[in-house]
Amino acid sequence: MRNFLTVEGLNRESLREVIETAQDFASGRFGNDVLSGRTVCLAFFESSTRTAVSFELAARRNGAFVISLSEKGSSISKGESLVDTVVTLDALGADAMVLRHPAAGAARLAAQHTAAAVINAGDGCGQHPTQALLDLYALAEARGGFDELEGEKIAVVGDVLHSRVARSIIPAFQAAGAEVAVCAPATLLPAEAGAWGIPVLDSIDEALAWGAEALYMLRLQNERMTGALVPSVAEYSRFYGVQRHHLSADPELLVMHPGPVNRGVEIAGDVVMDERSLIKSQVAAGVHVRSAVLALATGAVERIAV
Amino acid sequence: MTEGRNHIPTTRSGTDVELVIKNAHVLDPSGNLDGVMDVRVAGGRIAEVGENLAGGREIAADGLHLFPGFVDVHAHWRSPGQEHRESIESGSGAAAAGGFTGVVMMPNTDPVVDRPVVVSGLVRRAGRESRVRAYVSAALHVGLAGERLTEMKLLKEAGALCVSDDGLGTQRASVLRSGMLYARSAGLPVILHCEDHTLATGVVHEGRHSALTGLPGTPASAEDVATAAGLILAAETGAKVHITHVSTGLSAALVGFFKKLGIADVTSDTTPHHLTLTDELVATLEGLYRVNPPLRPKKDLNAVREALSDGTFDFVATDHAPHASHEKDLPLEEANPGFLGHETAFAAIYTELVLSGRLSLRRLVEAMSCAPGRWVGEGGGLAVGGPADIALVDLTEEWTVERRTLLSKSENSPYRGRRLTGRVAGTIVGGEFVYNARDIAGVGFGVRA
Numbered sequence: 001m002r003n004f005l006t007v008e009g010l011n012r013e014s015l016r017e018v019i020e021t022a023q024d025f026a027s028g029r030f031g032n033d034v035l036s037g038r039t040v041c042l043a044f045f046e047s048s049t050r051t052a053v054s055f056e057l058a059a060r061r062n063g064a065f066v067i068s069l070s071e072k073g074s075s076i077s078k079g080e081s082l083v084d085t086v087v088t089l090d091a092l093g094a095d096a097m098v099l100r101h102p103a104a105g106a107a108r109l110a111a112q113h114t115a116a117a118v119i120n121a122g123d124g125c126g127q128h129p130t131q132a133l134l135d136l137y138a139l140a141e142a143r144g145g146f147d148e149l150e151g152e153k154i155a156v157v158g159d160v161l162h163s164r165v166a167r168s169i170i171p172a173f174q175a176a177g178a179e180v181a182v183c184a185p186a187t188l189l190p191a192e193a194g195a196w197g198i199p200v201l202d203s204i205d206e207a208l209a210w211g212a213e214a215l216y217m218l219r220l221q222n223e224r225m226t227g228a229l230v231p232s233v234a235e236y237s238r239f240y241g242v243q244r245h246h247l248s249a250d251p252e253l254l255v256m257h258p259g260p261v262n263r264g265v266e267i268a269g270d271v272v273m274d275e276r277s278l279i280k281s282q283v284a285a286g287v288h289v290r291s292a293v294l295a296l297a298t299g300a301v302e303r304i305a306v
Numbered sequence: 307m308t309e310g311r312n313h314i315p316t317t318r319s320g321t322d323v324e325l326v327i328k329n330a331h332v333l334d335p336s337g338n339l340d341g342v343m344d345v346r347v348a349g350g351r352i353a354e355v356g357e358n359l360a361g362g363r364e365i366a367a368d369g370l371h372l373f374p375g376f377v378d379v380h381a382h383w384r385s386p387g388q389e390h391r392e393s394i395e396s397g398s399g400a401a402a403a404g405g406f407t408g409v410v411m412m413p414n415t416d417p418v419v420d421r422p423v424v425v426s427g428l429v430r431r432a433g434r435e436s437r438v439r440a441y442v443s444a445a446l447h448v449g450l451a452g453e454r455l456t457e458m459k460l461l462k463e464a465g466a467l468c469v470s471d472d473g474l475g476t477q478r479a480s481v482l483r484s485g486m487l488y489a490r491s492a493g494l495p496v497i498l499h500c501e502d503h504t505l506a507t508g509v510v511h512e513g514r515h516s517a518l519t520g521l522p523g524t525p526a527s528a529e530d531v532a533t534a535a536g537l538i539l540a541a542e543t544g545a546k547v548h549i550t551h552v553s554t555g556l557s558a559a560l561v562g563f564f565k566k567l568g569i570a571d572v573t574s575d576t577t578p579h580h581l582t583l584t585d586e587l588v589a590t591l592e593g594l595y596r597v598n599p600p601l602r603p604k605k606d607l608n609a610v611r612e613a614l615s616d617g618t619f620d621f622v623a624t625d626h627a628p629h630a631s632h633e634k635d636l637p638l639e640e641a642n643p644g645f646l647g648h649e650t651a652f653a654a655i656y657t658e659l660v661l662s663g664r665l666s667l668r669r670l671v672e673a674m675s676c677a678p679g680r681w682v683g684e685g686g687g688l689a690v691g692g693p694a695d696i697a698l699v700d701l702t703e704e705w706t707v708e709r710r711t712l713l714s715k716s717e718n719s720p721y722r723g724r725r726l727t728g729r730v731a732g733t734i735v736g737g738e739f740v741y742n743a744r745d746i747a748g749v750g751f752g753v754r755a
């Protein structure tokens with residue numbers, strides 16, 4: 001069994017392995033029963049439609065038996081301890097637990113209390129490793145292969161401070177050989193943004209001047225859009241939103257977003273559906289990548305790399 | 307036994323047994339004692355310190371160091387109301403095992419120690435159950451809510467030694483100011499927990515490790531802003547103020563600045579963990595490492611160490627804060643903040659700072675015994691006629707901190723699994739052993755297996 005708790009520590013070869021396995025799933029190489037006989041538990045202590053649906057589809061499409069616990073249902077009542085739930089699922093014979101939780105480190109803690117493979121589906125502002133893998137997949141497809149990510153310049157734009165997506169994609173893109181910068185107002189950056197040892201940029205224009213070939217736009221949460229962190233949506237979108245003229249200026253520029261997009265805030269309405277926006281292929285990649293992760297974690301598909 | 311002000315007499319004090327502790331290396335900076343000597347104890351007091359003493363039961367202390375008992379002005383024994391974490395009995399047992407002979411209990415309990423009847427109840431219970439001298443800190447504001455003043459004069463009559471809104475800190479400057487003015491007129495020192503809640507919204511120090519982990523960070527300014535405010539108000543009101551668990555370089559500098567100005571009656575402490583551990587530990591995301599104020603980066607650690615060694619900080623206090631396992635074995639964001647402190651305080655600082663040559667043993671004894679003893683008004687020295695409150699320590703013993711051997715009811719020591727040097731062998735309060743790990747000379751009970 002192998003846990004997927006964080007992207008940190010995954011090297012280039014393990015990333016390639018997951019991406020290539022996901023490509024095999026996309027091409028139908030494994031049929032639809034690769035997970036048959038395995039039990040996958042989806043334990044979502046925090047609501048999430050997209051990620052939950054994507055994991056559930058990945059598990060069911062490949063023949064797994066699926067147990068879903070969600071925070072909205074009664075299964076995970078508020079206050080029930082994470083450890084108690086994990087111990088229960090372990091006793092029920094789970095092969096894999098897909099965990100979403102509002103606190104960073106939850107998946108790591110869970111992994112200490114179960115023999116099942118724990119897959120982090122997002123914990124607090126910590127990590128969201130399968131999101132990073134699907135982003136790698138989508139960008140690799142768009143550029144013509146995993147090796148094309150080498151040297152790609154990617155600016156991660158927006159609310160880096162509160163984003164587990166940022167914390168996962170930055171090390172993932174770096175491990176794949178890309179050059180990464182962050183781009184945000186100081187109020188949405190960690191106090192020591194320099195901790196990653198990457199450039200800190202202050203507008204989309206600066207990002208393009210730096211040479212960004214892909215803009216990874218982070219979702220700005222509603223509660224942060226007005227008031228103390230960002231003066232106004234108008235000002236934010238003017239400096240940190242992708243506009244049509246940015247695309248016109250650079251024919252190679254790609255735009256990514258983990259969704260759901262605030263149209264007109266992070267990305268101008270007419271850019272969202274542009275062919276140079278990878279948003280749709282990111283969503284599609286999600287199911288393939290999660291199939292691969294479930295299969296590798298449960299040992300249903302043999303690993304090649306270590 | 308000395309009738310120090312406001313202390314709670316322990317059950318194990320005032321013994322008539324005479325002891326002569328032979329051949330210990332006596333170190334008492336307050337009395338300028340440093341050398342192998344004997345100490346004679348009679349009637350619970352120090353009767354004589356010198357060479358070739360006789361009389362009473364002899365205790366061979368060859369190879370041990372003998373210090374005035376340690377005094378801790380900041381501990382949470384969780385009584386009343388949270389005895390699943392600690393009790394007066396277990397907390398004082400842990401304190402005794404750490405060489406502490408006097409401890410101030412903080413008031414953020416359930417109920418809060420904010421009424422005279424709660425203070426007197428606590429005084430009575432401590433009198434029955436505490437192994438060491440226990441002192442009560444009452445709240446500065448009712449319910450620690452930062453609104454209504456507590457009945458400080460009545461609290462003092464009931465036995466409170468000082469007042470504090472520890473755990474939260476007083477958030478509004480005007481309320482803190484009137485609290486200080488009133489405390490001054492009540493003759494009670496104020497222990498300040500400095501934390502600005504408009505800034506303290508995270509769970510770890512805001513810096514490199516909050517950036518990398520995504521754990522919500524609290525900037526150092528959350529402490530510094532409140533420290534500055536507390537010092538300014540202390541200067542203005544003339545209150546006797548003690549700033550506790552200082553953890554940042556800037557707050558240390560602020561304390562130093564006000565001390566130099568001489569306009570505030572201020573003392574301060576830092577904790578063993580802020581002297582020895584950094585925020586790198588939070589990268590594990592383990593609930594165990596959540597503490598408030600949070601562990602800081604190296605530069606603050608270095609500044610705090612410097613402030614202890616140059617006397618900017620008057621002493622060390624442990625902020626002993628027990629939590630049950632189910633309150634700590636959680637993701638860091640959800641875990642209760644706090645560490646155990648009593649049993650590892652001396653060894654952690656001795657190992658990290660004294661053995662490495664960053665702090666003199668003499669300064670450590672001043673900071674753990676003499677200065678806090680002066681602050682509580684009792685102990686802290688080996689003066690003839692004073693209380694026979696003593697810590698016997700083996701500076702050569704190496705030991706591993708293990709949860710099973712901790713005497714606290716809880717296990718949340720950040721030093722779990724670490725190898726430390728220096729271990730308390732025996733603790734004497736009022737002339738009687740309250741902790742005797744080695745059954746030294748067969749006079750006490752072997753508390754530790």
Ligand SMILES: [Zn+2]
Nearest residue numbers: 472473499551
């Ligand atoms: Zn405190």
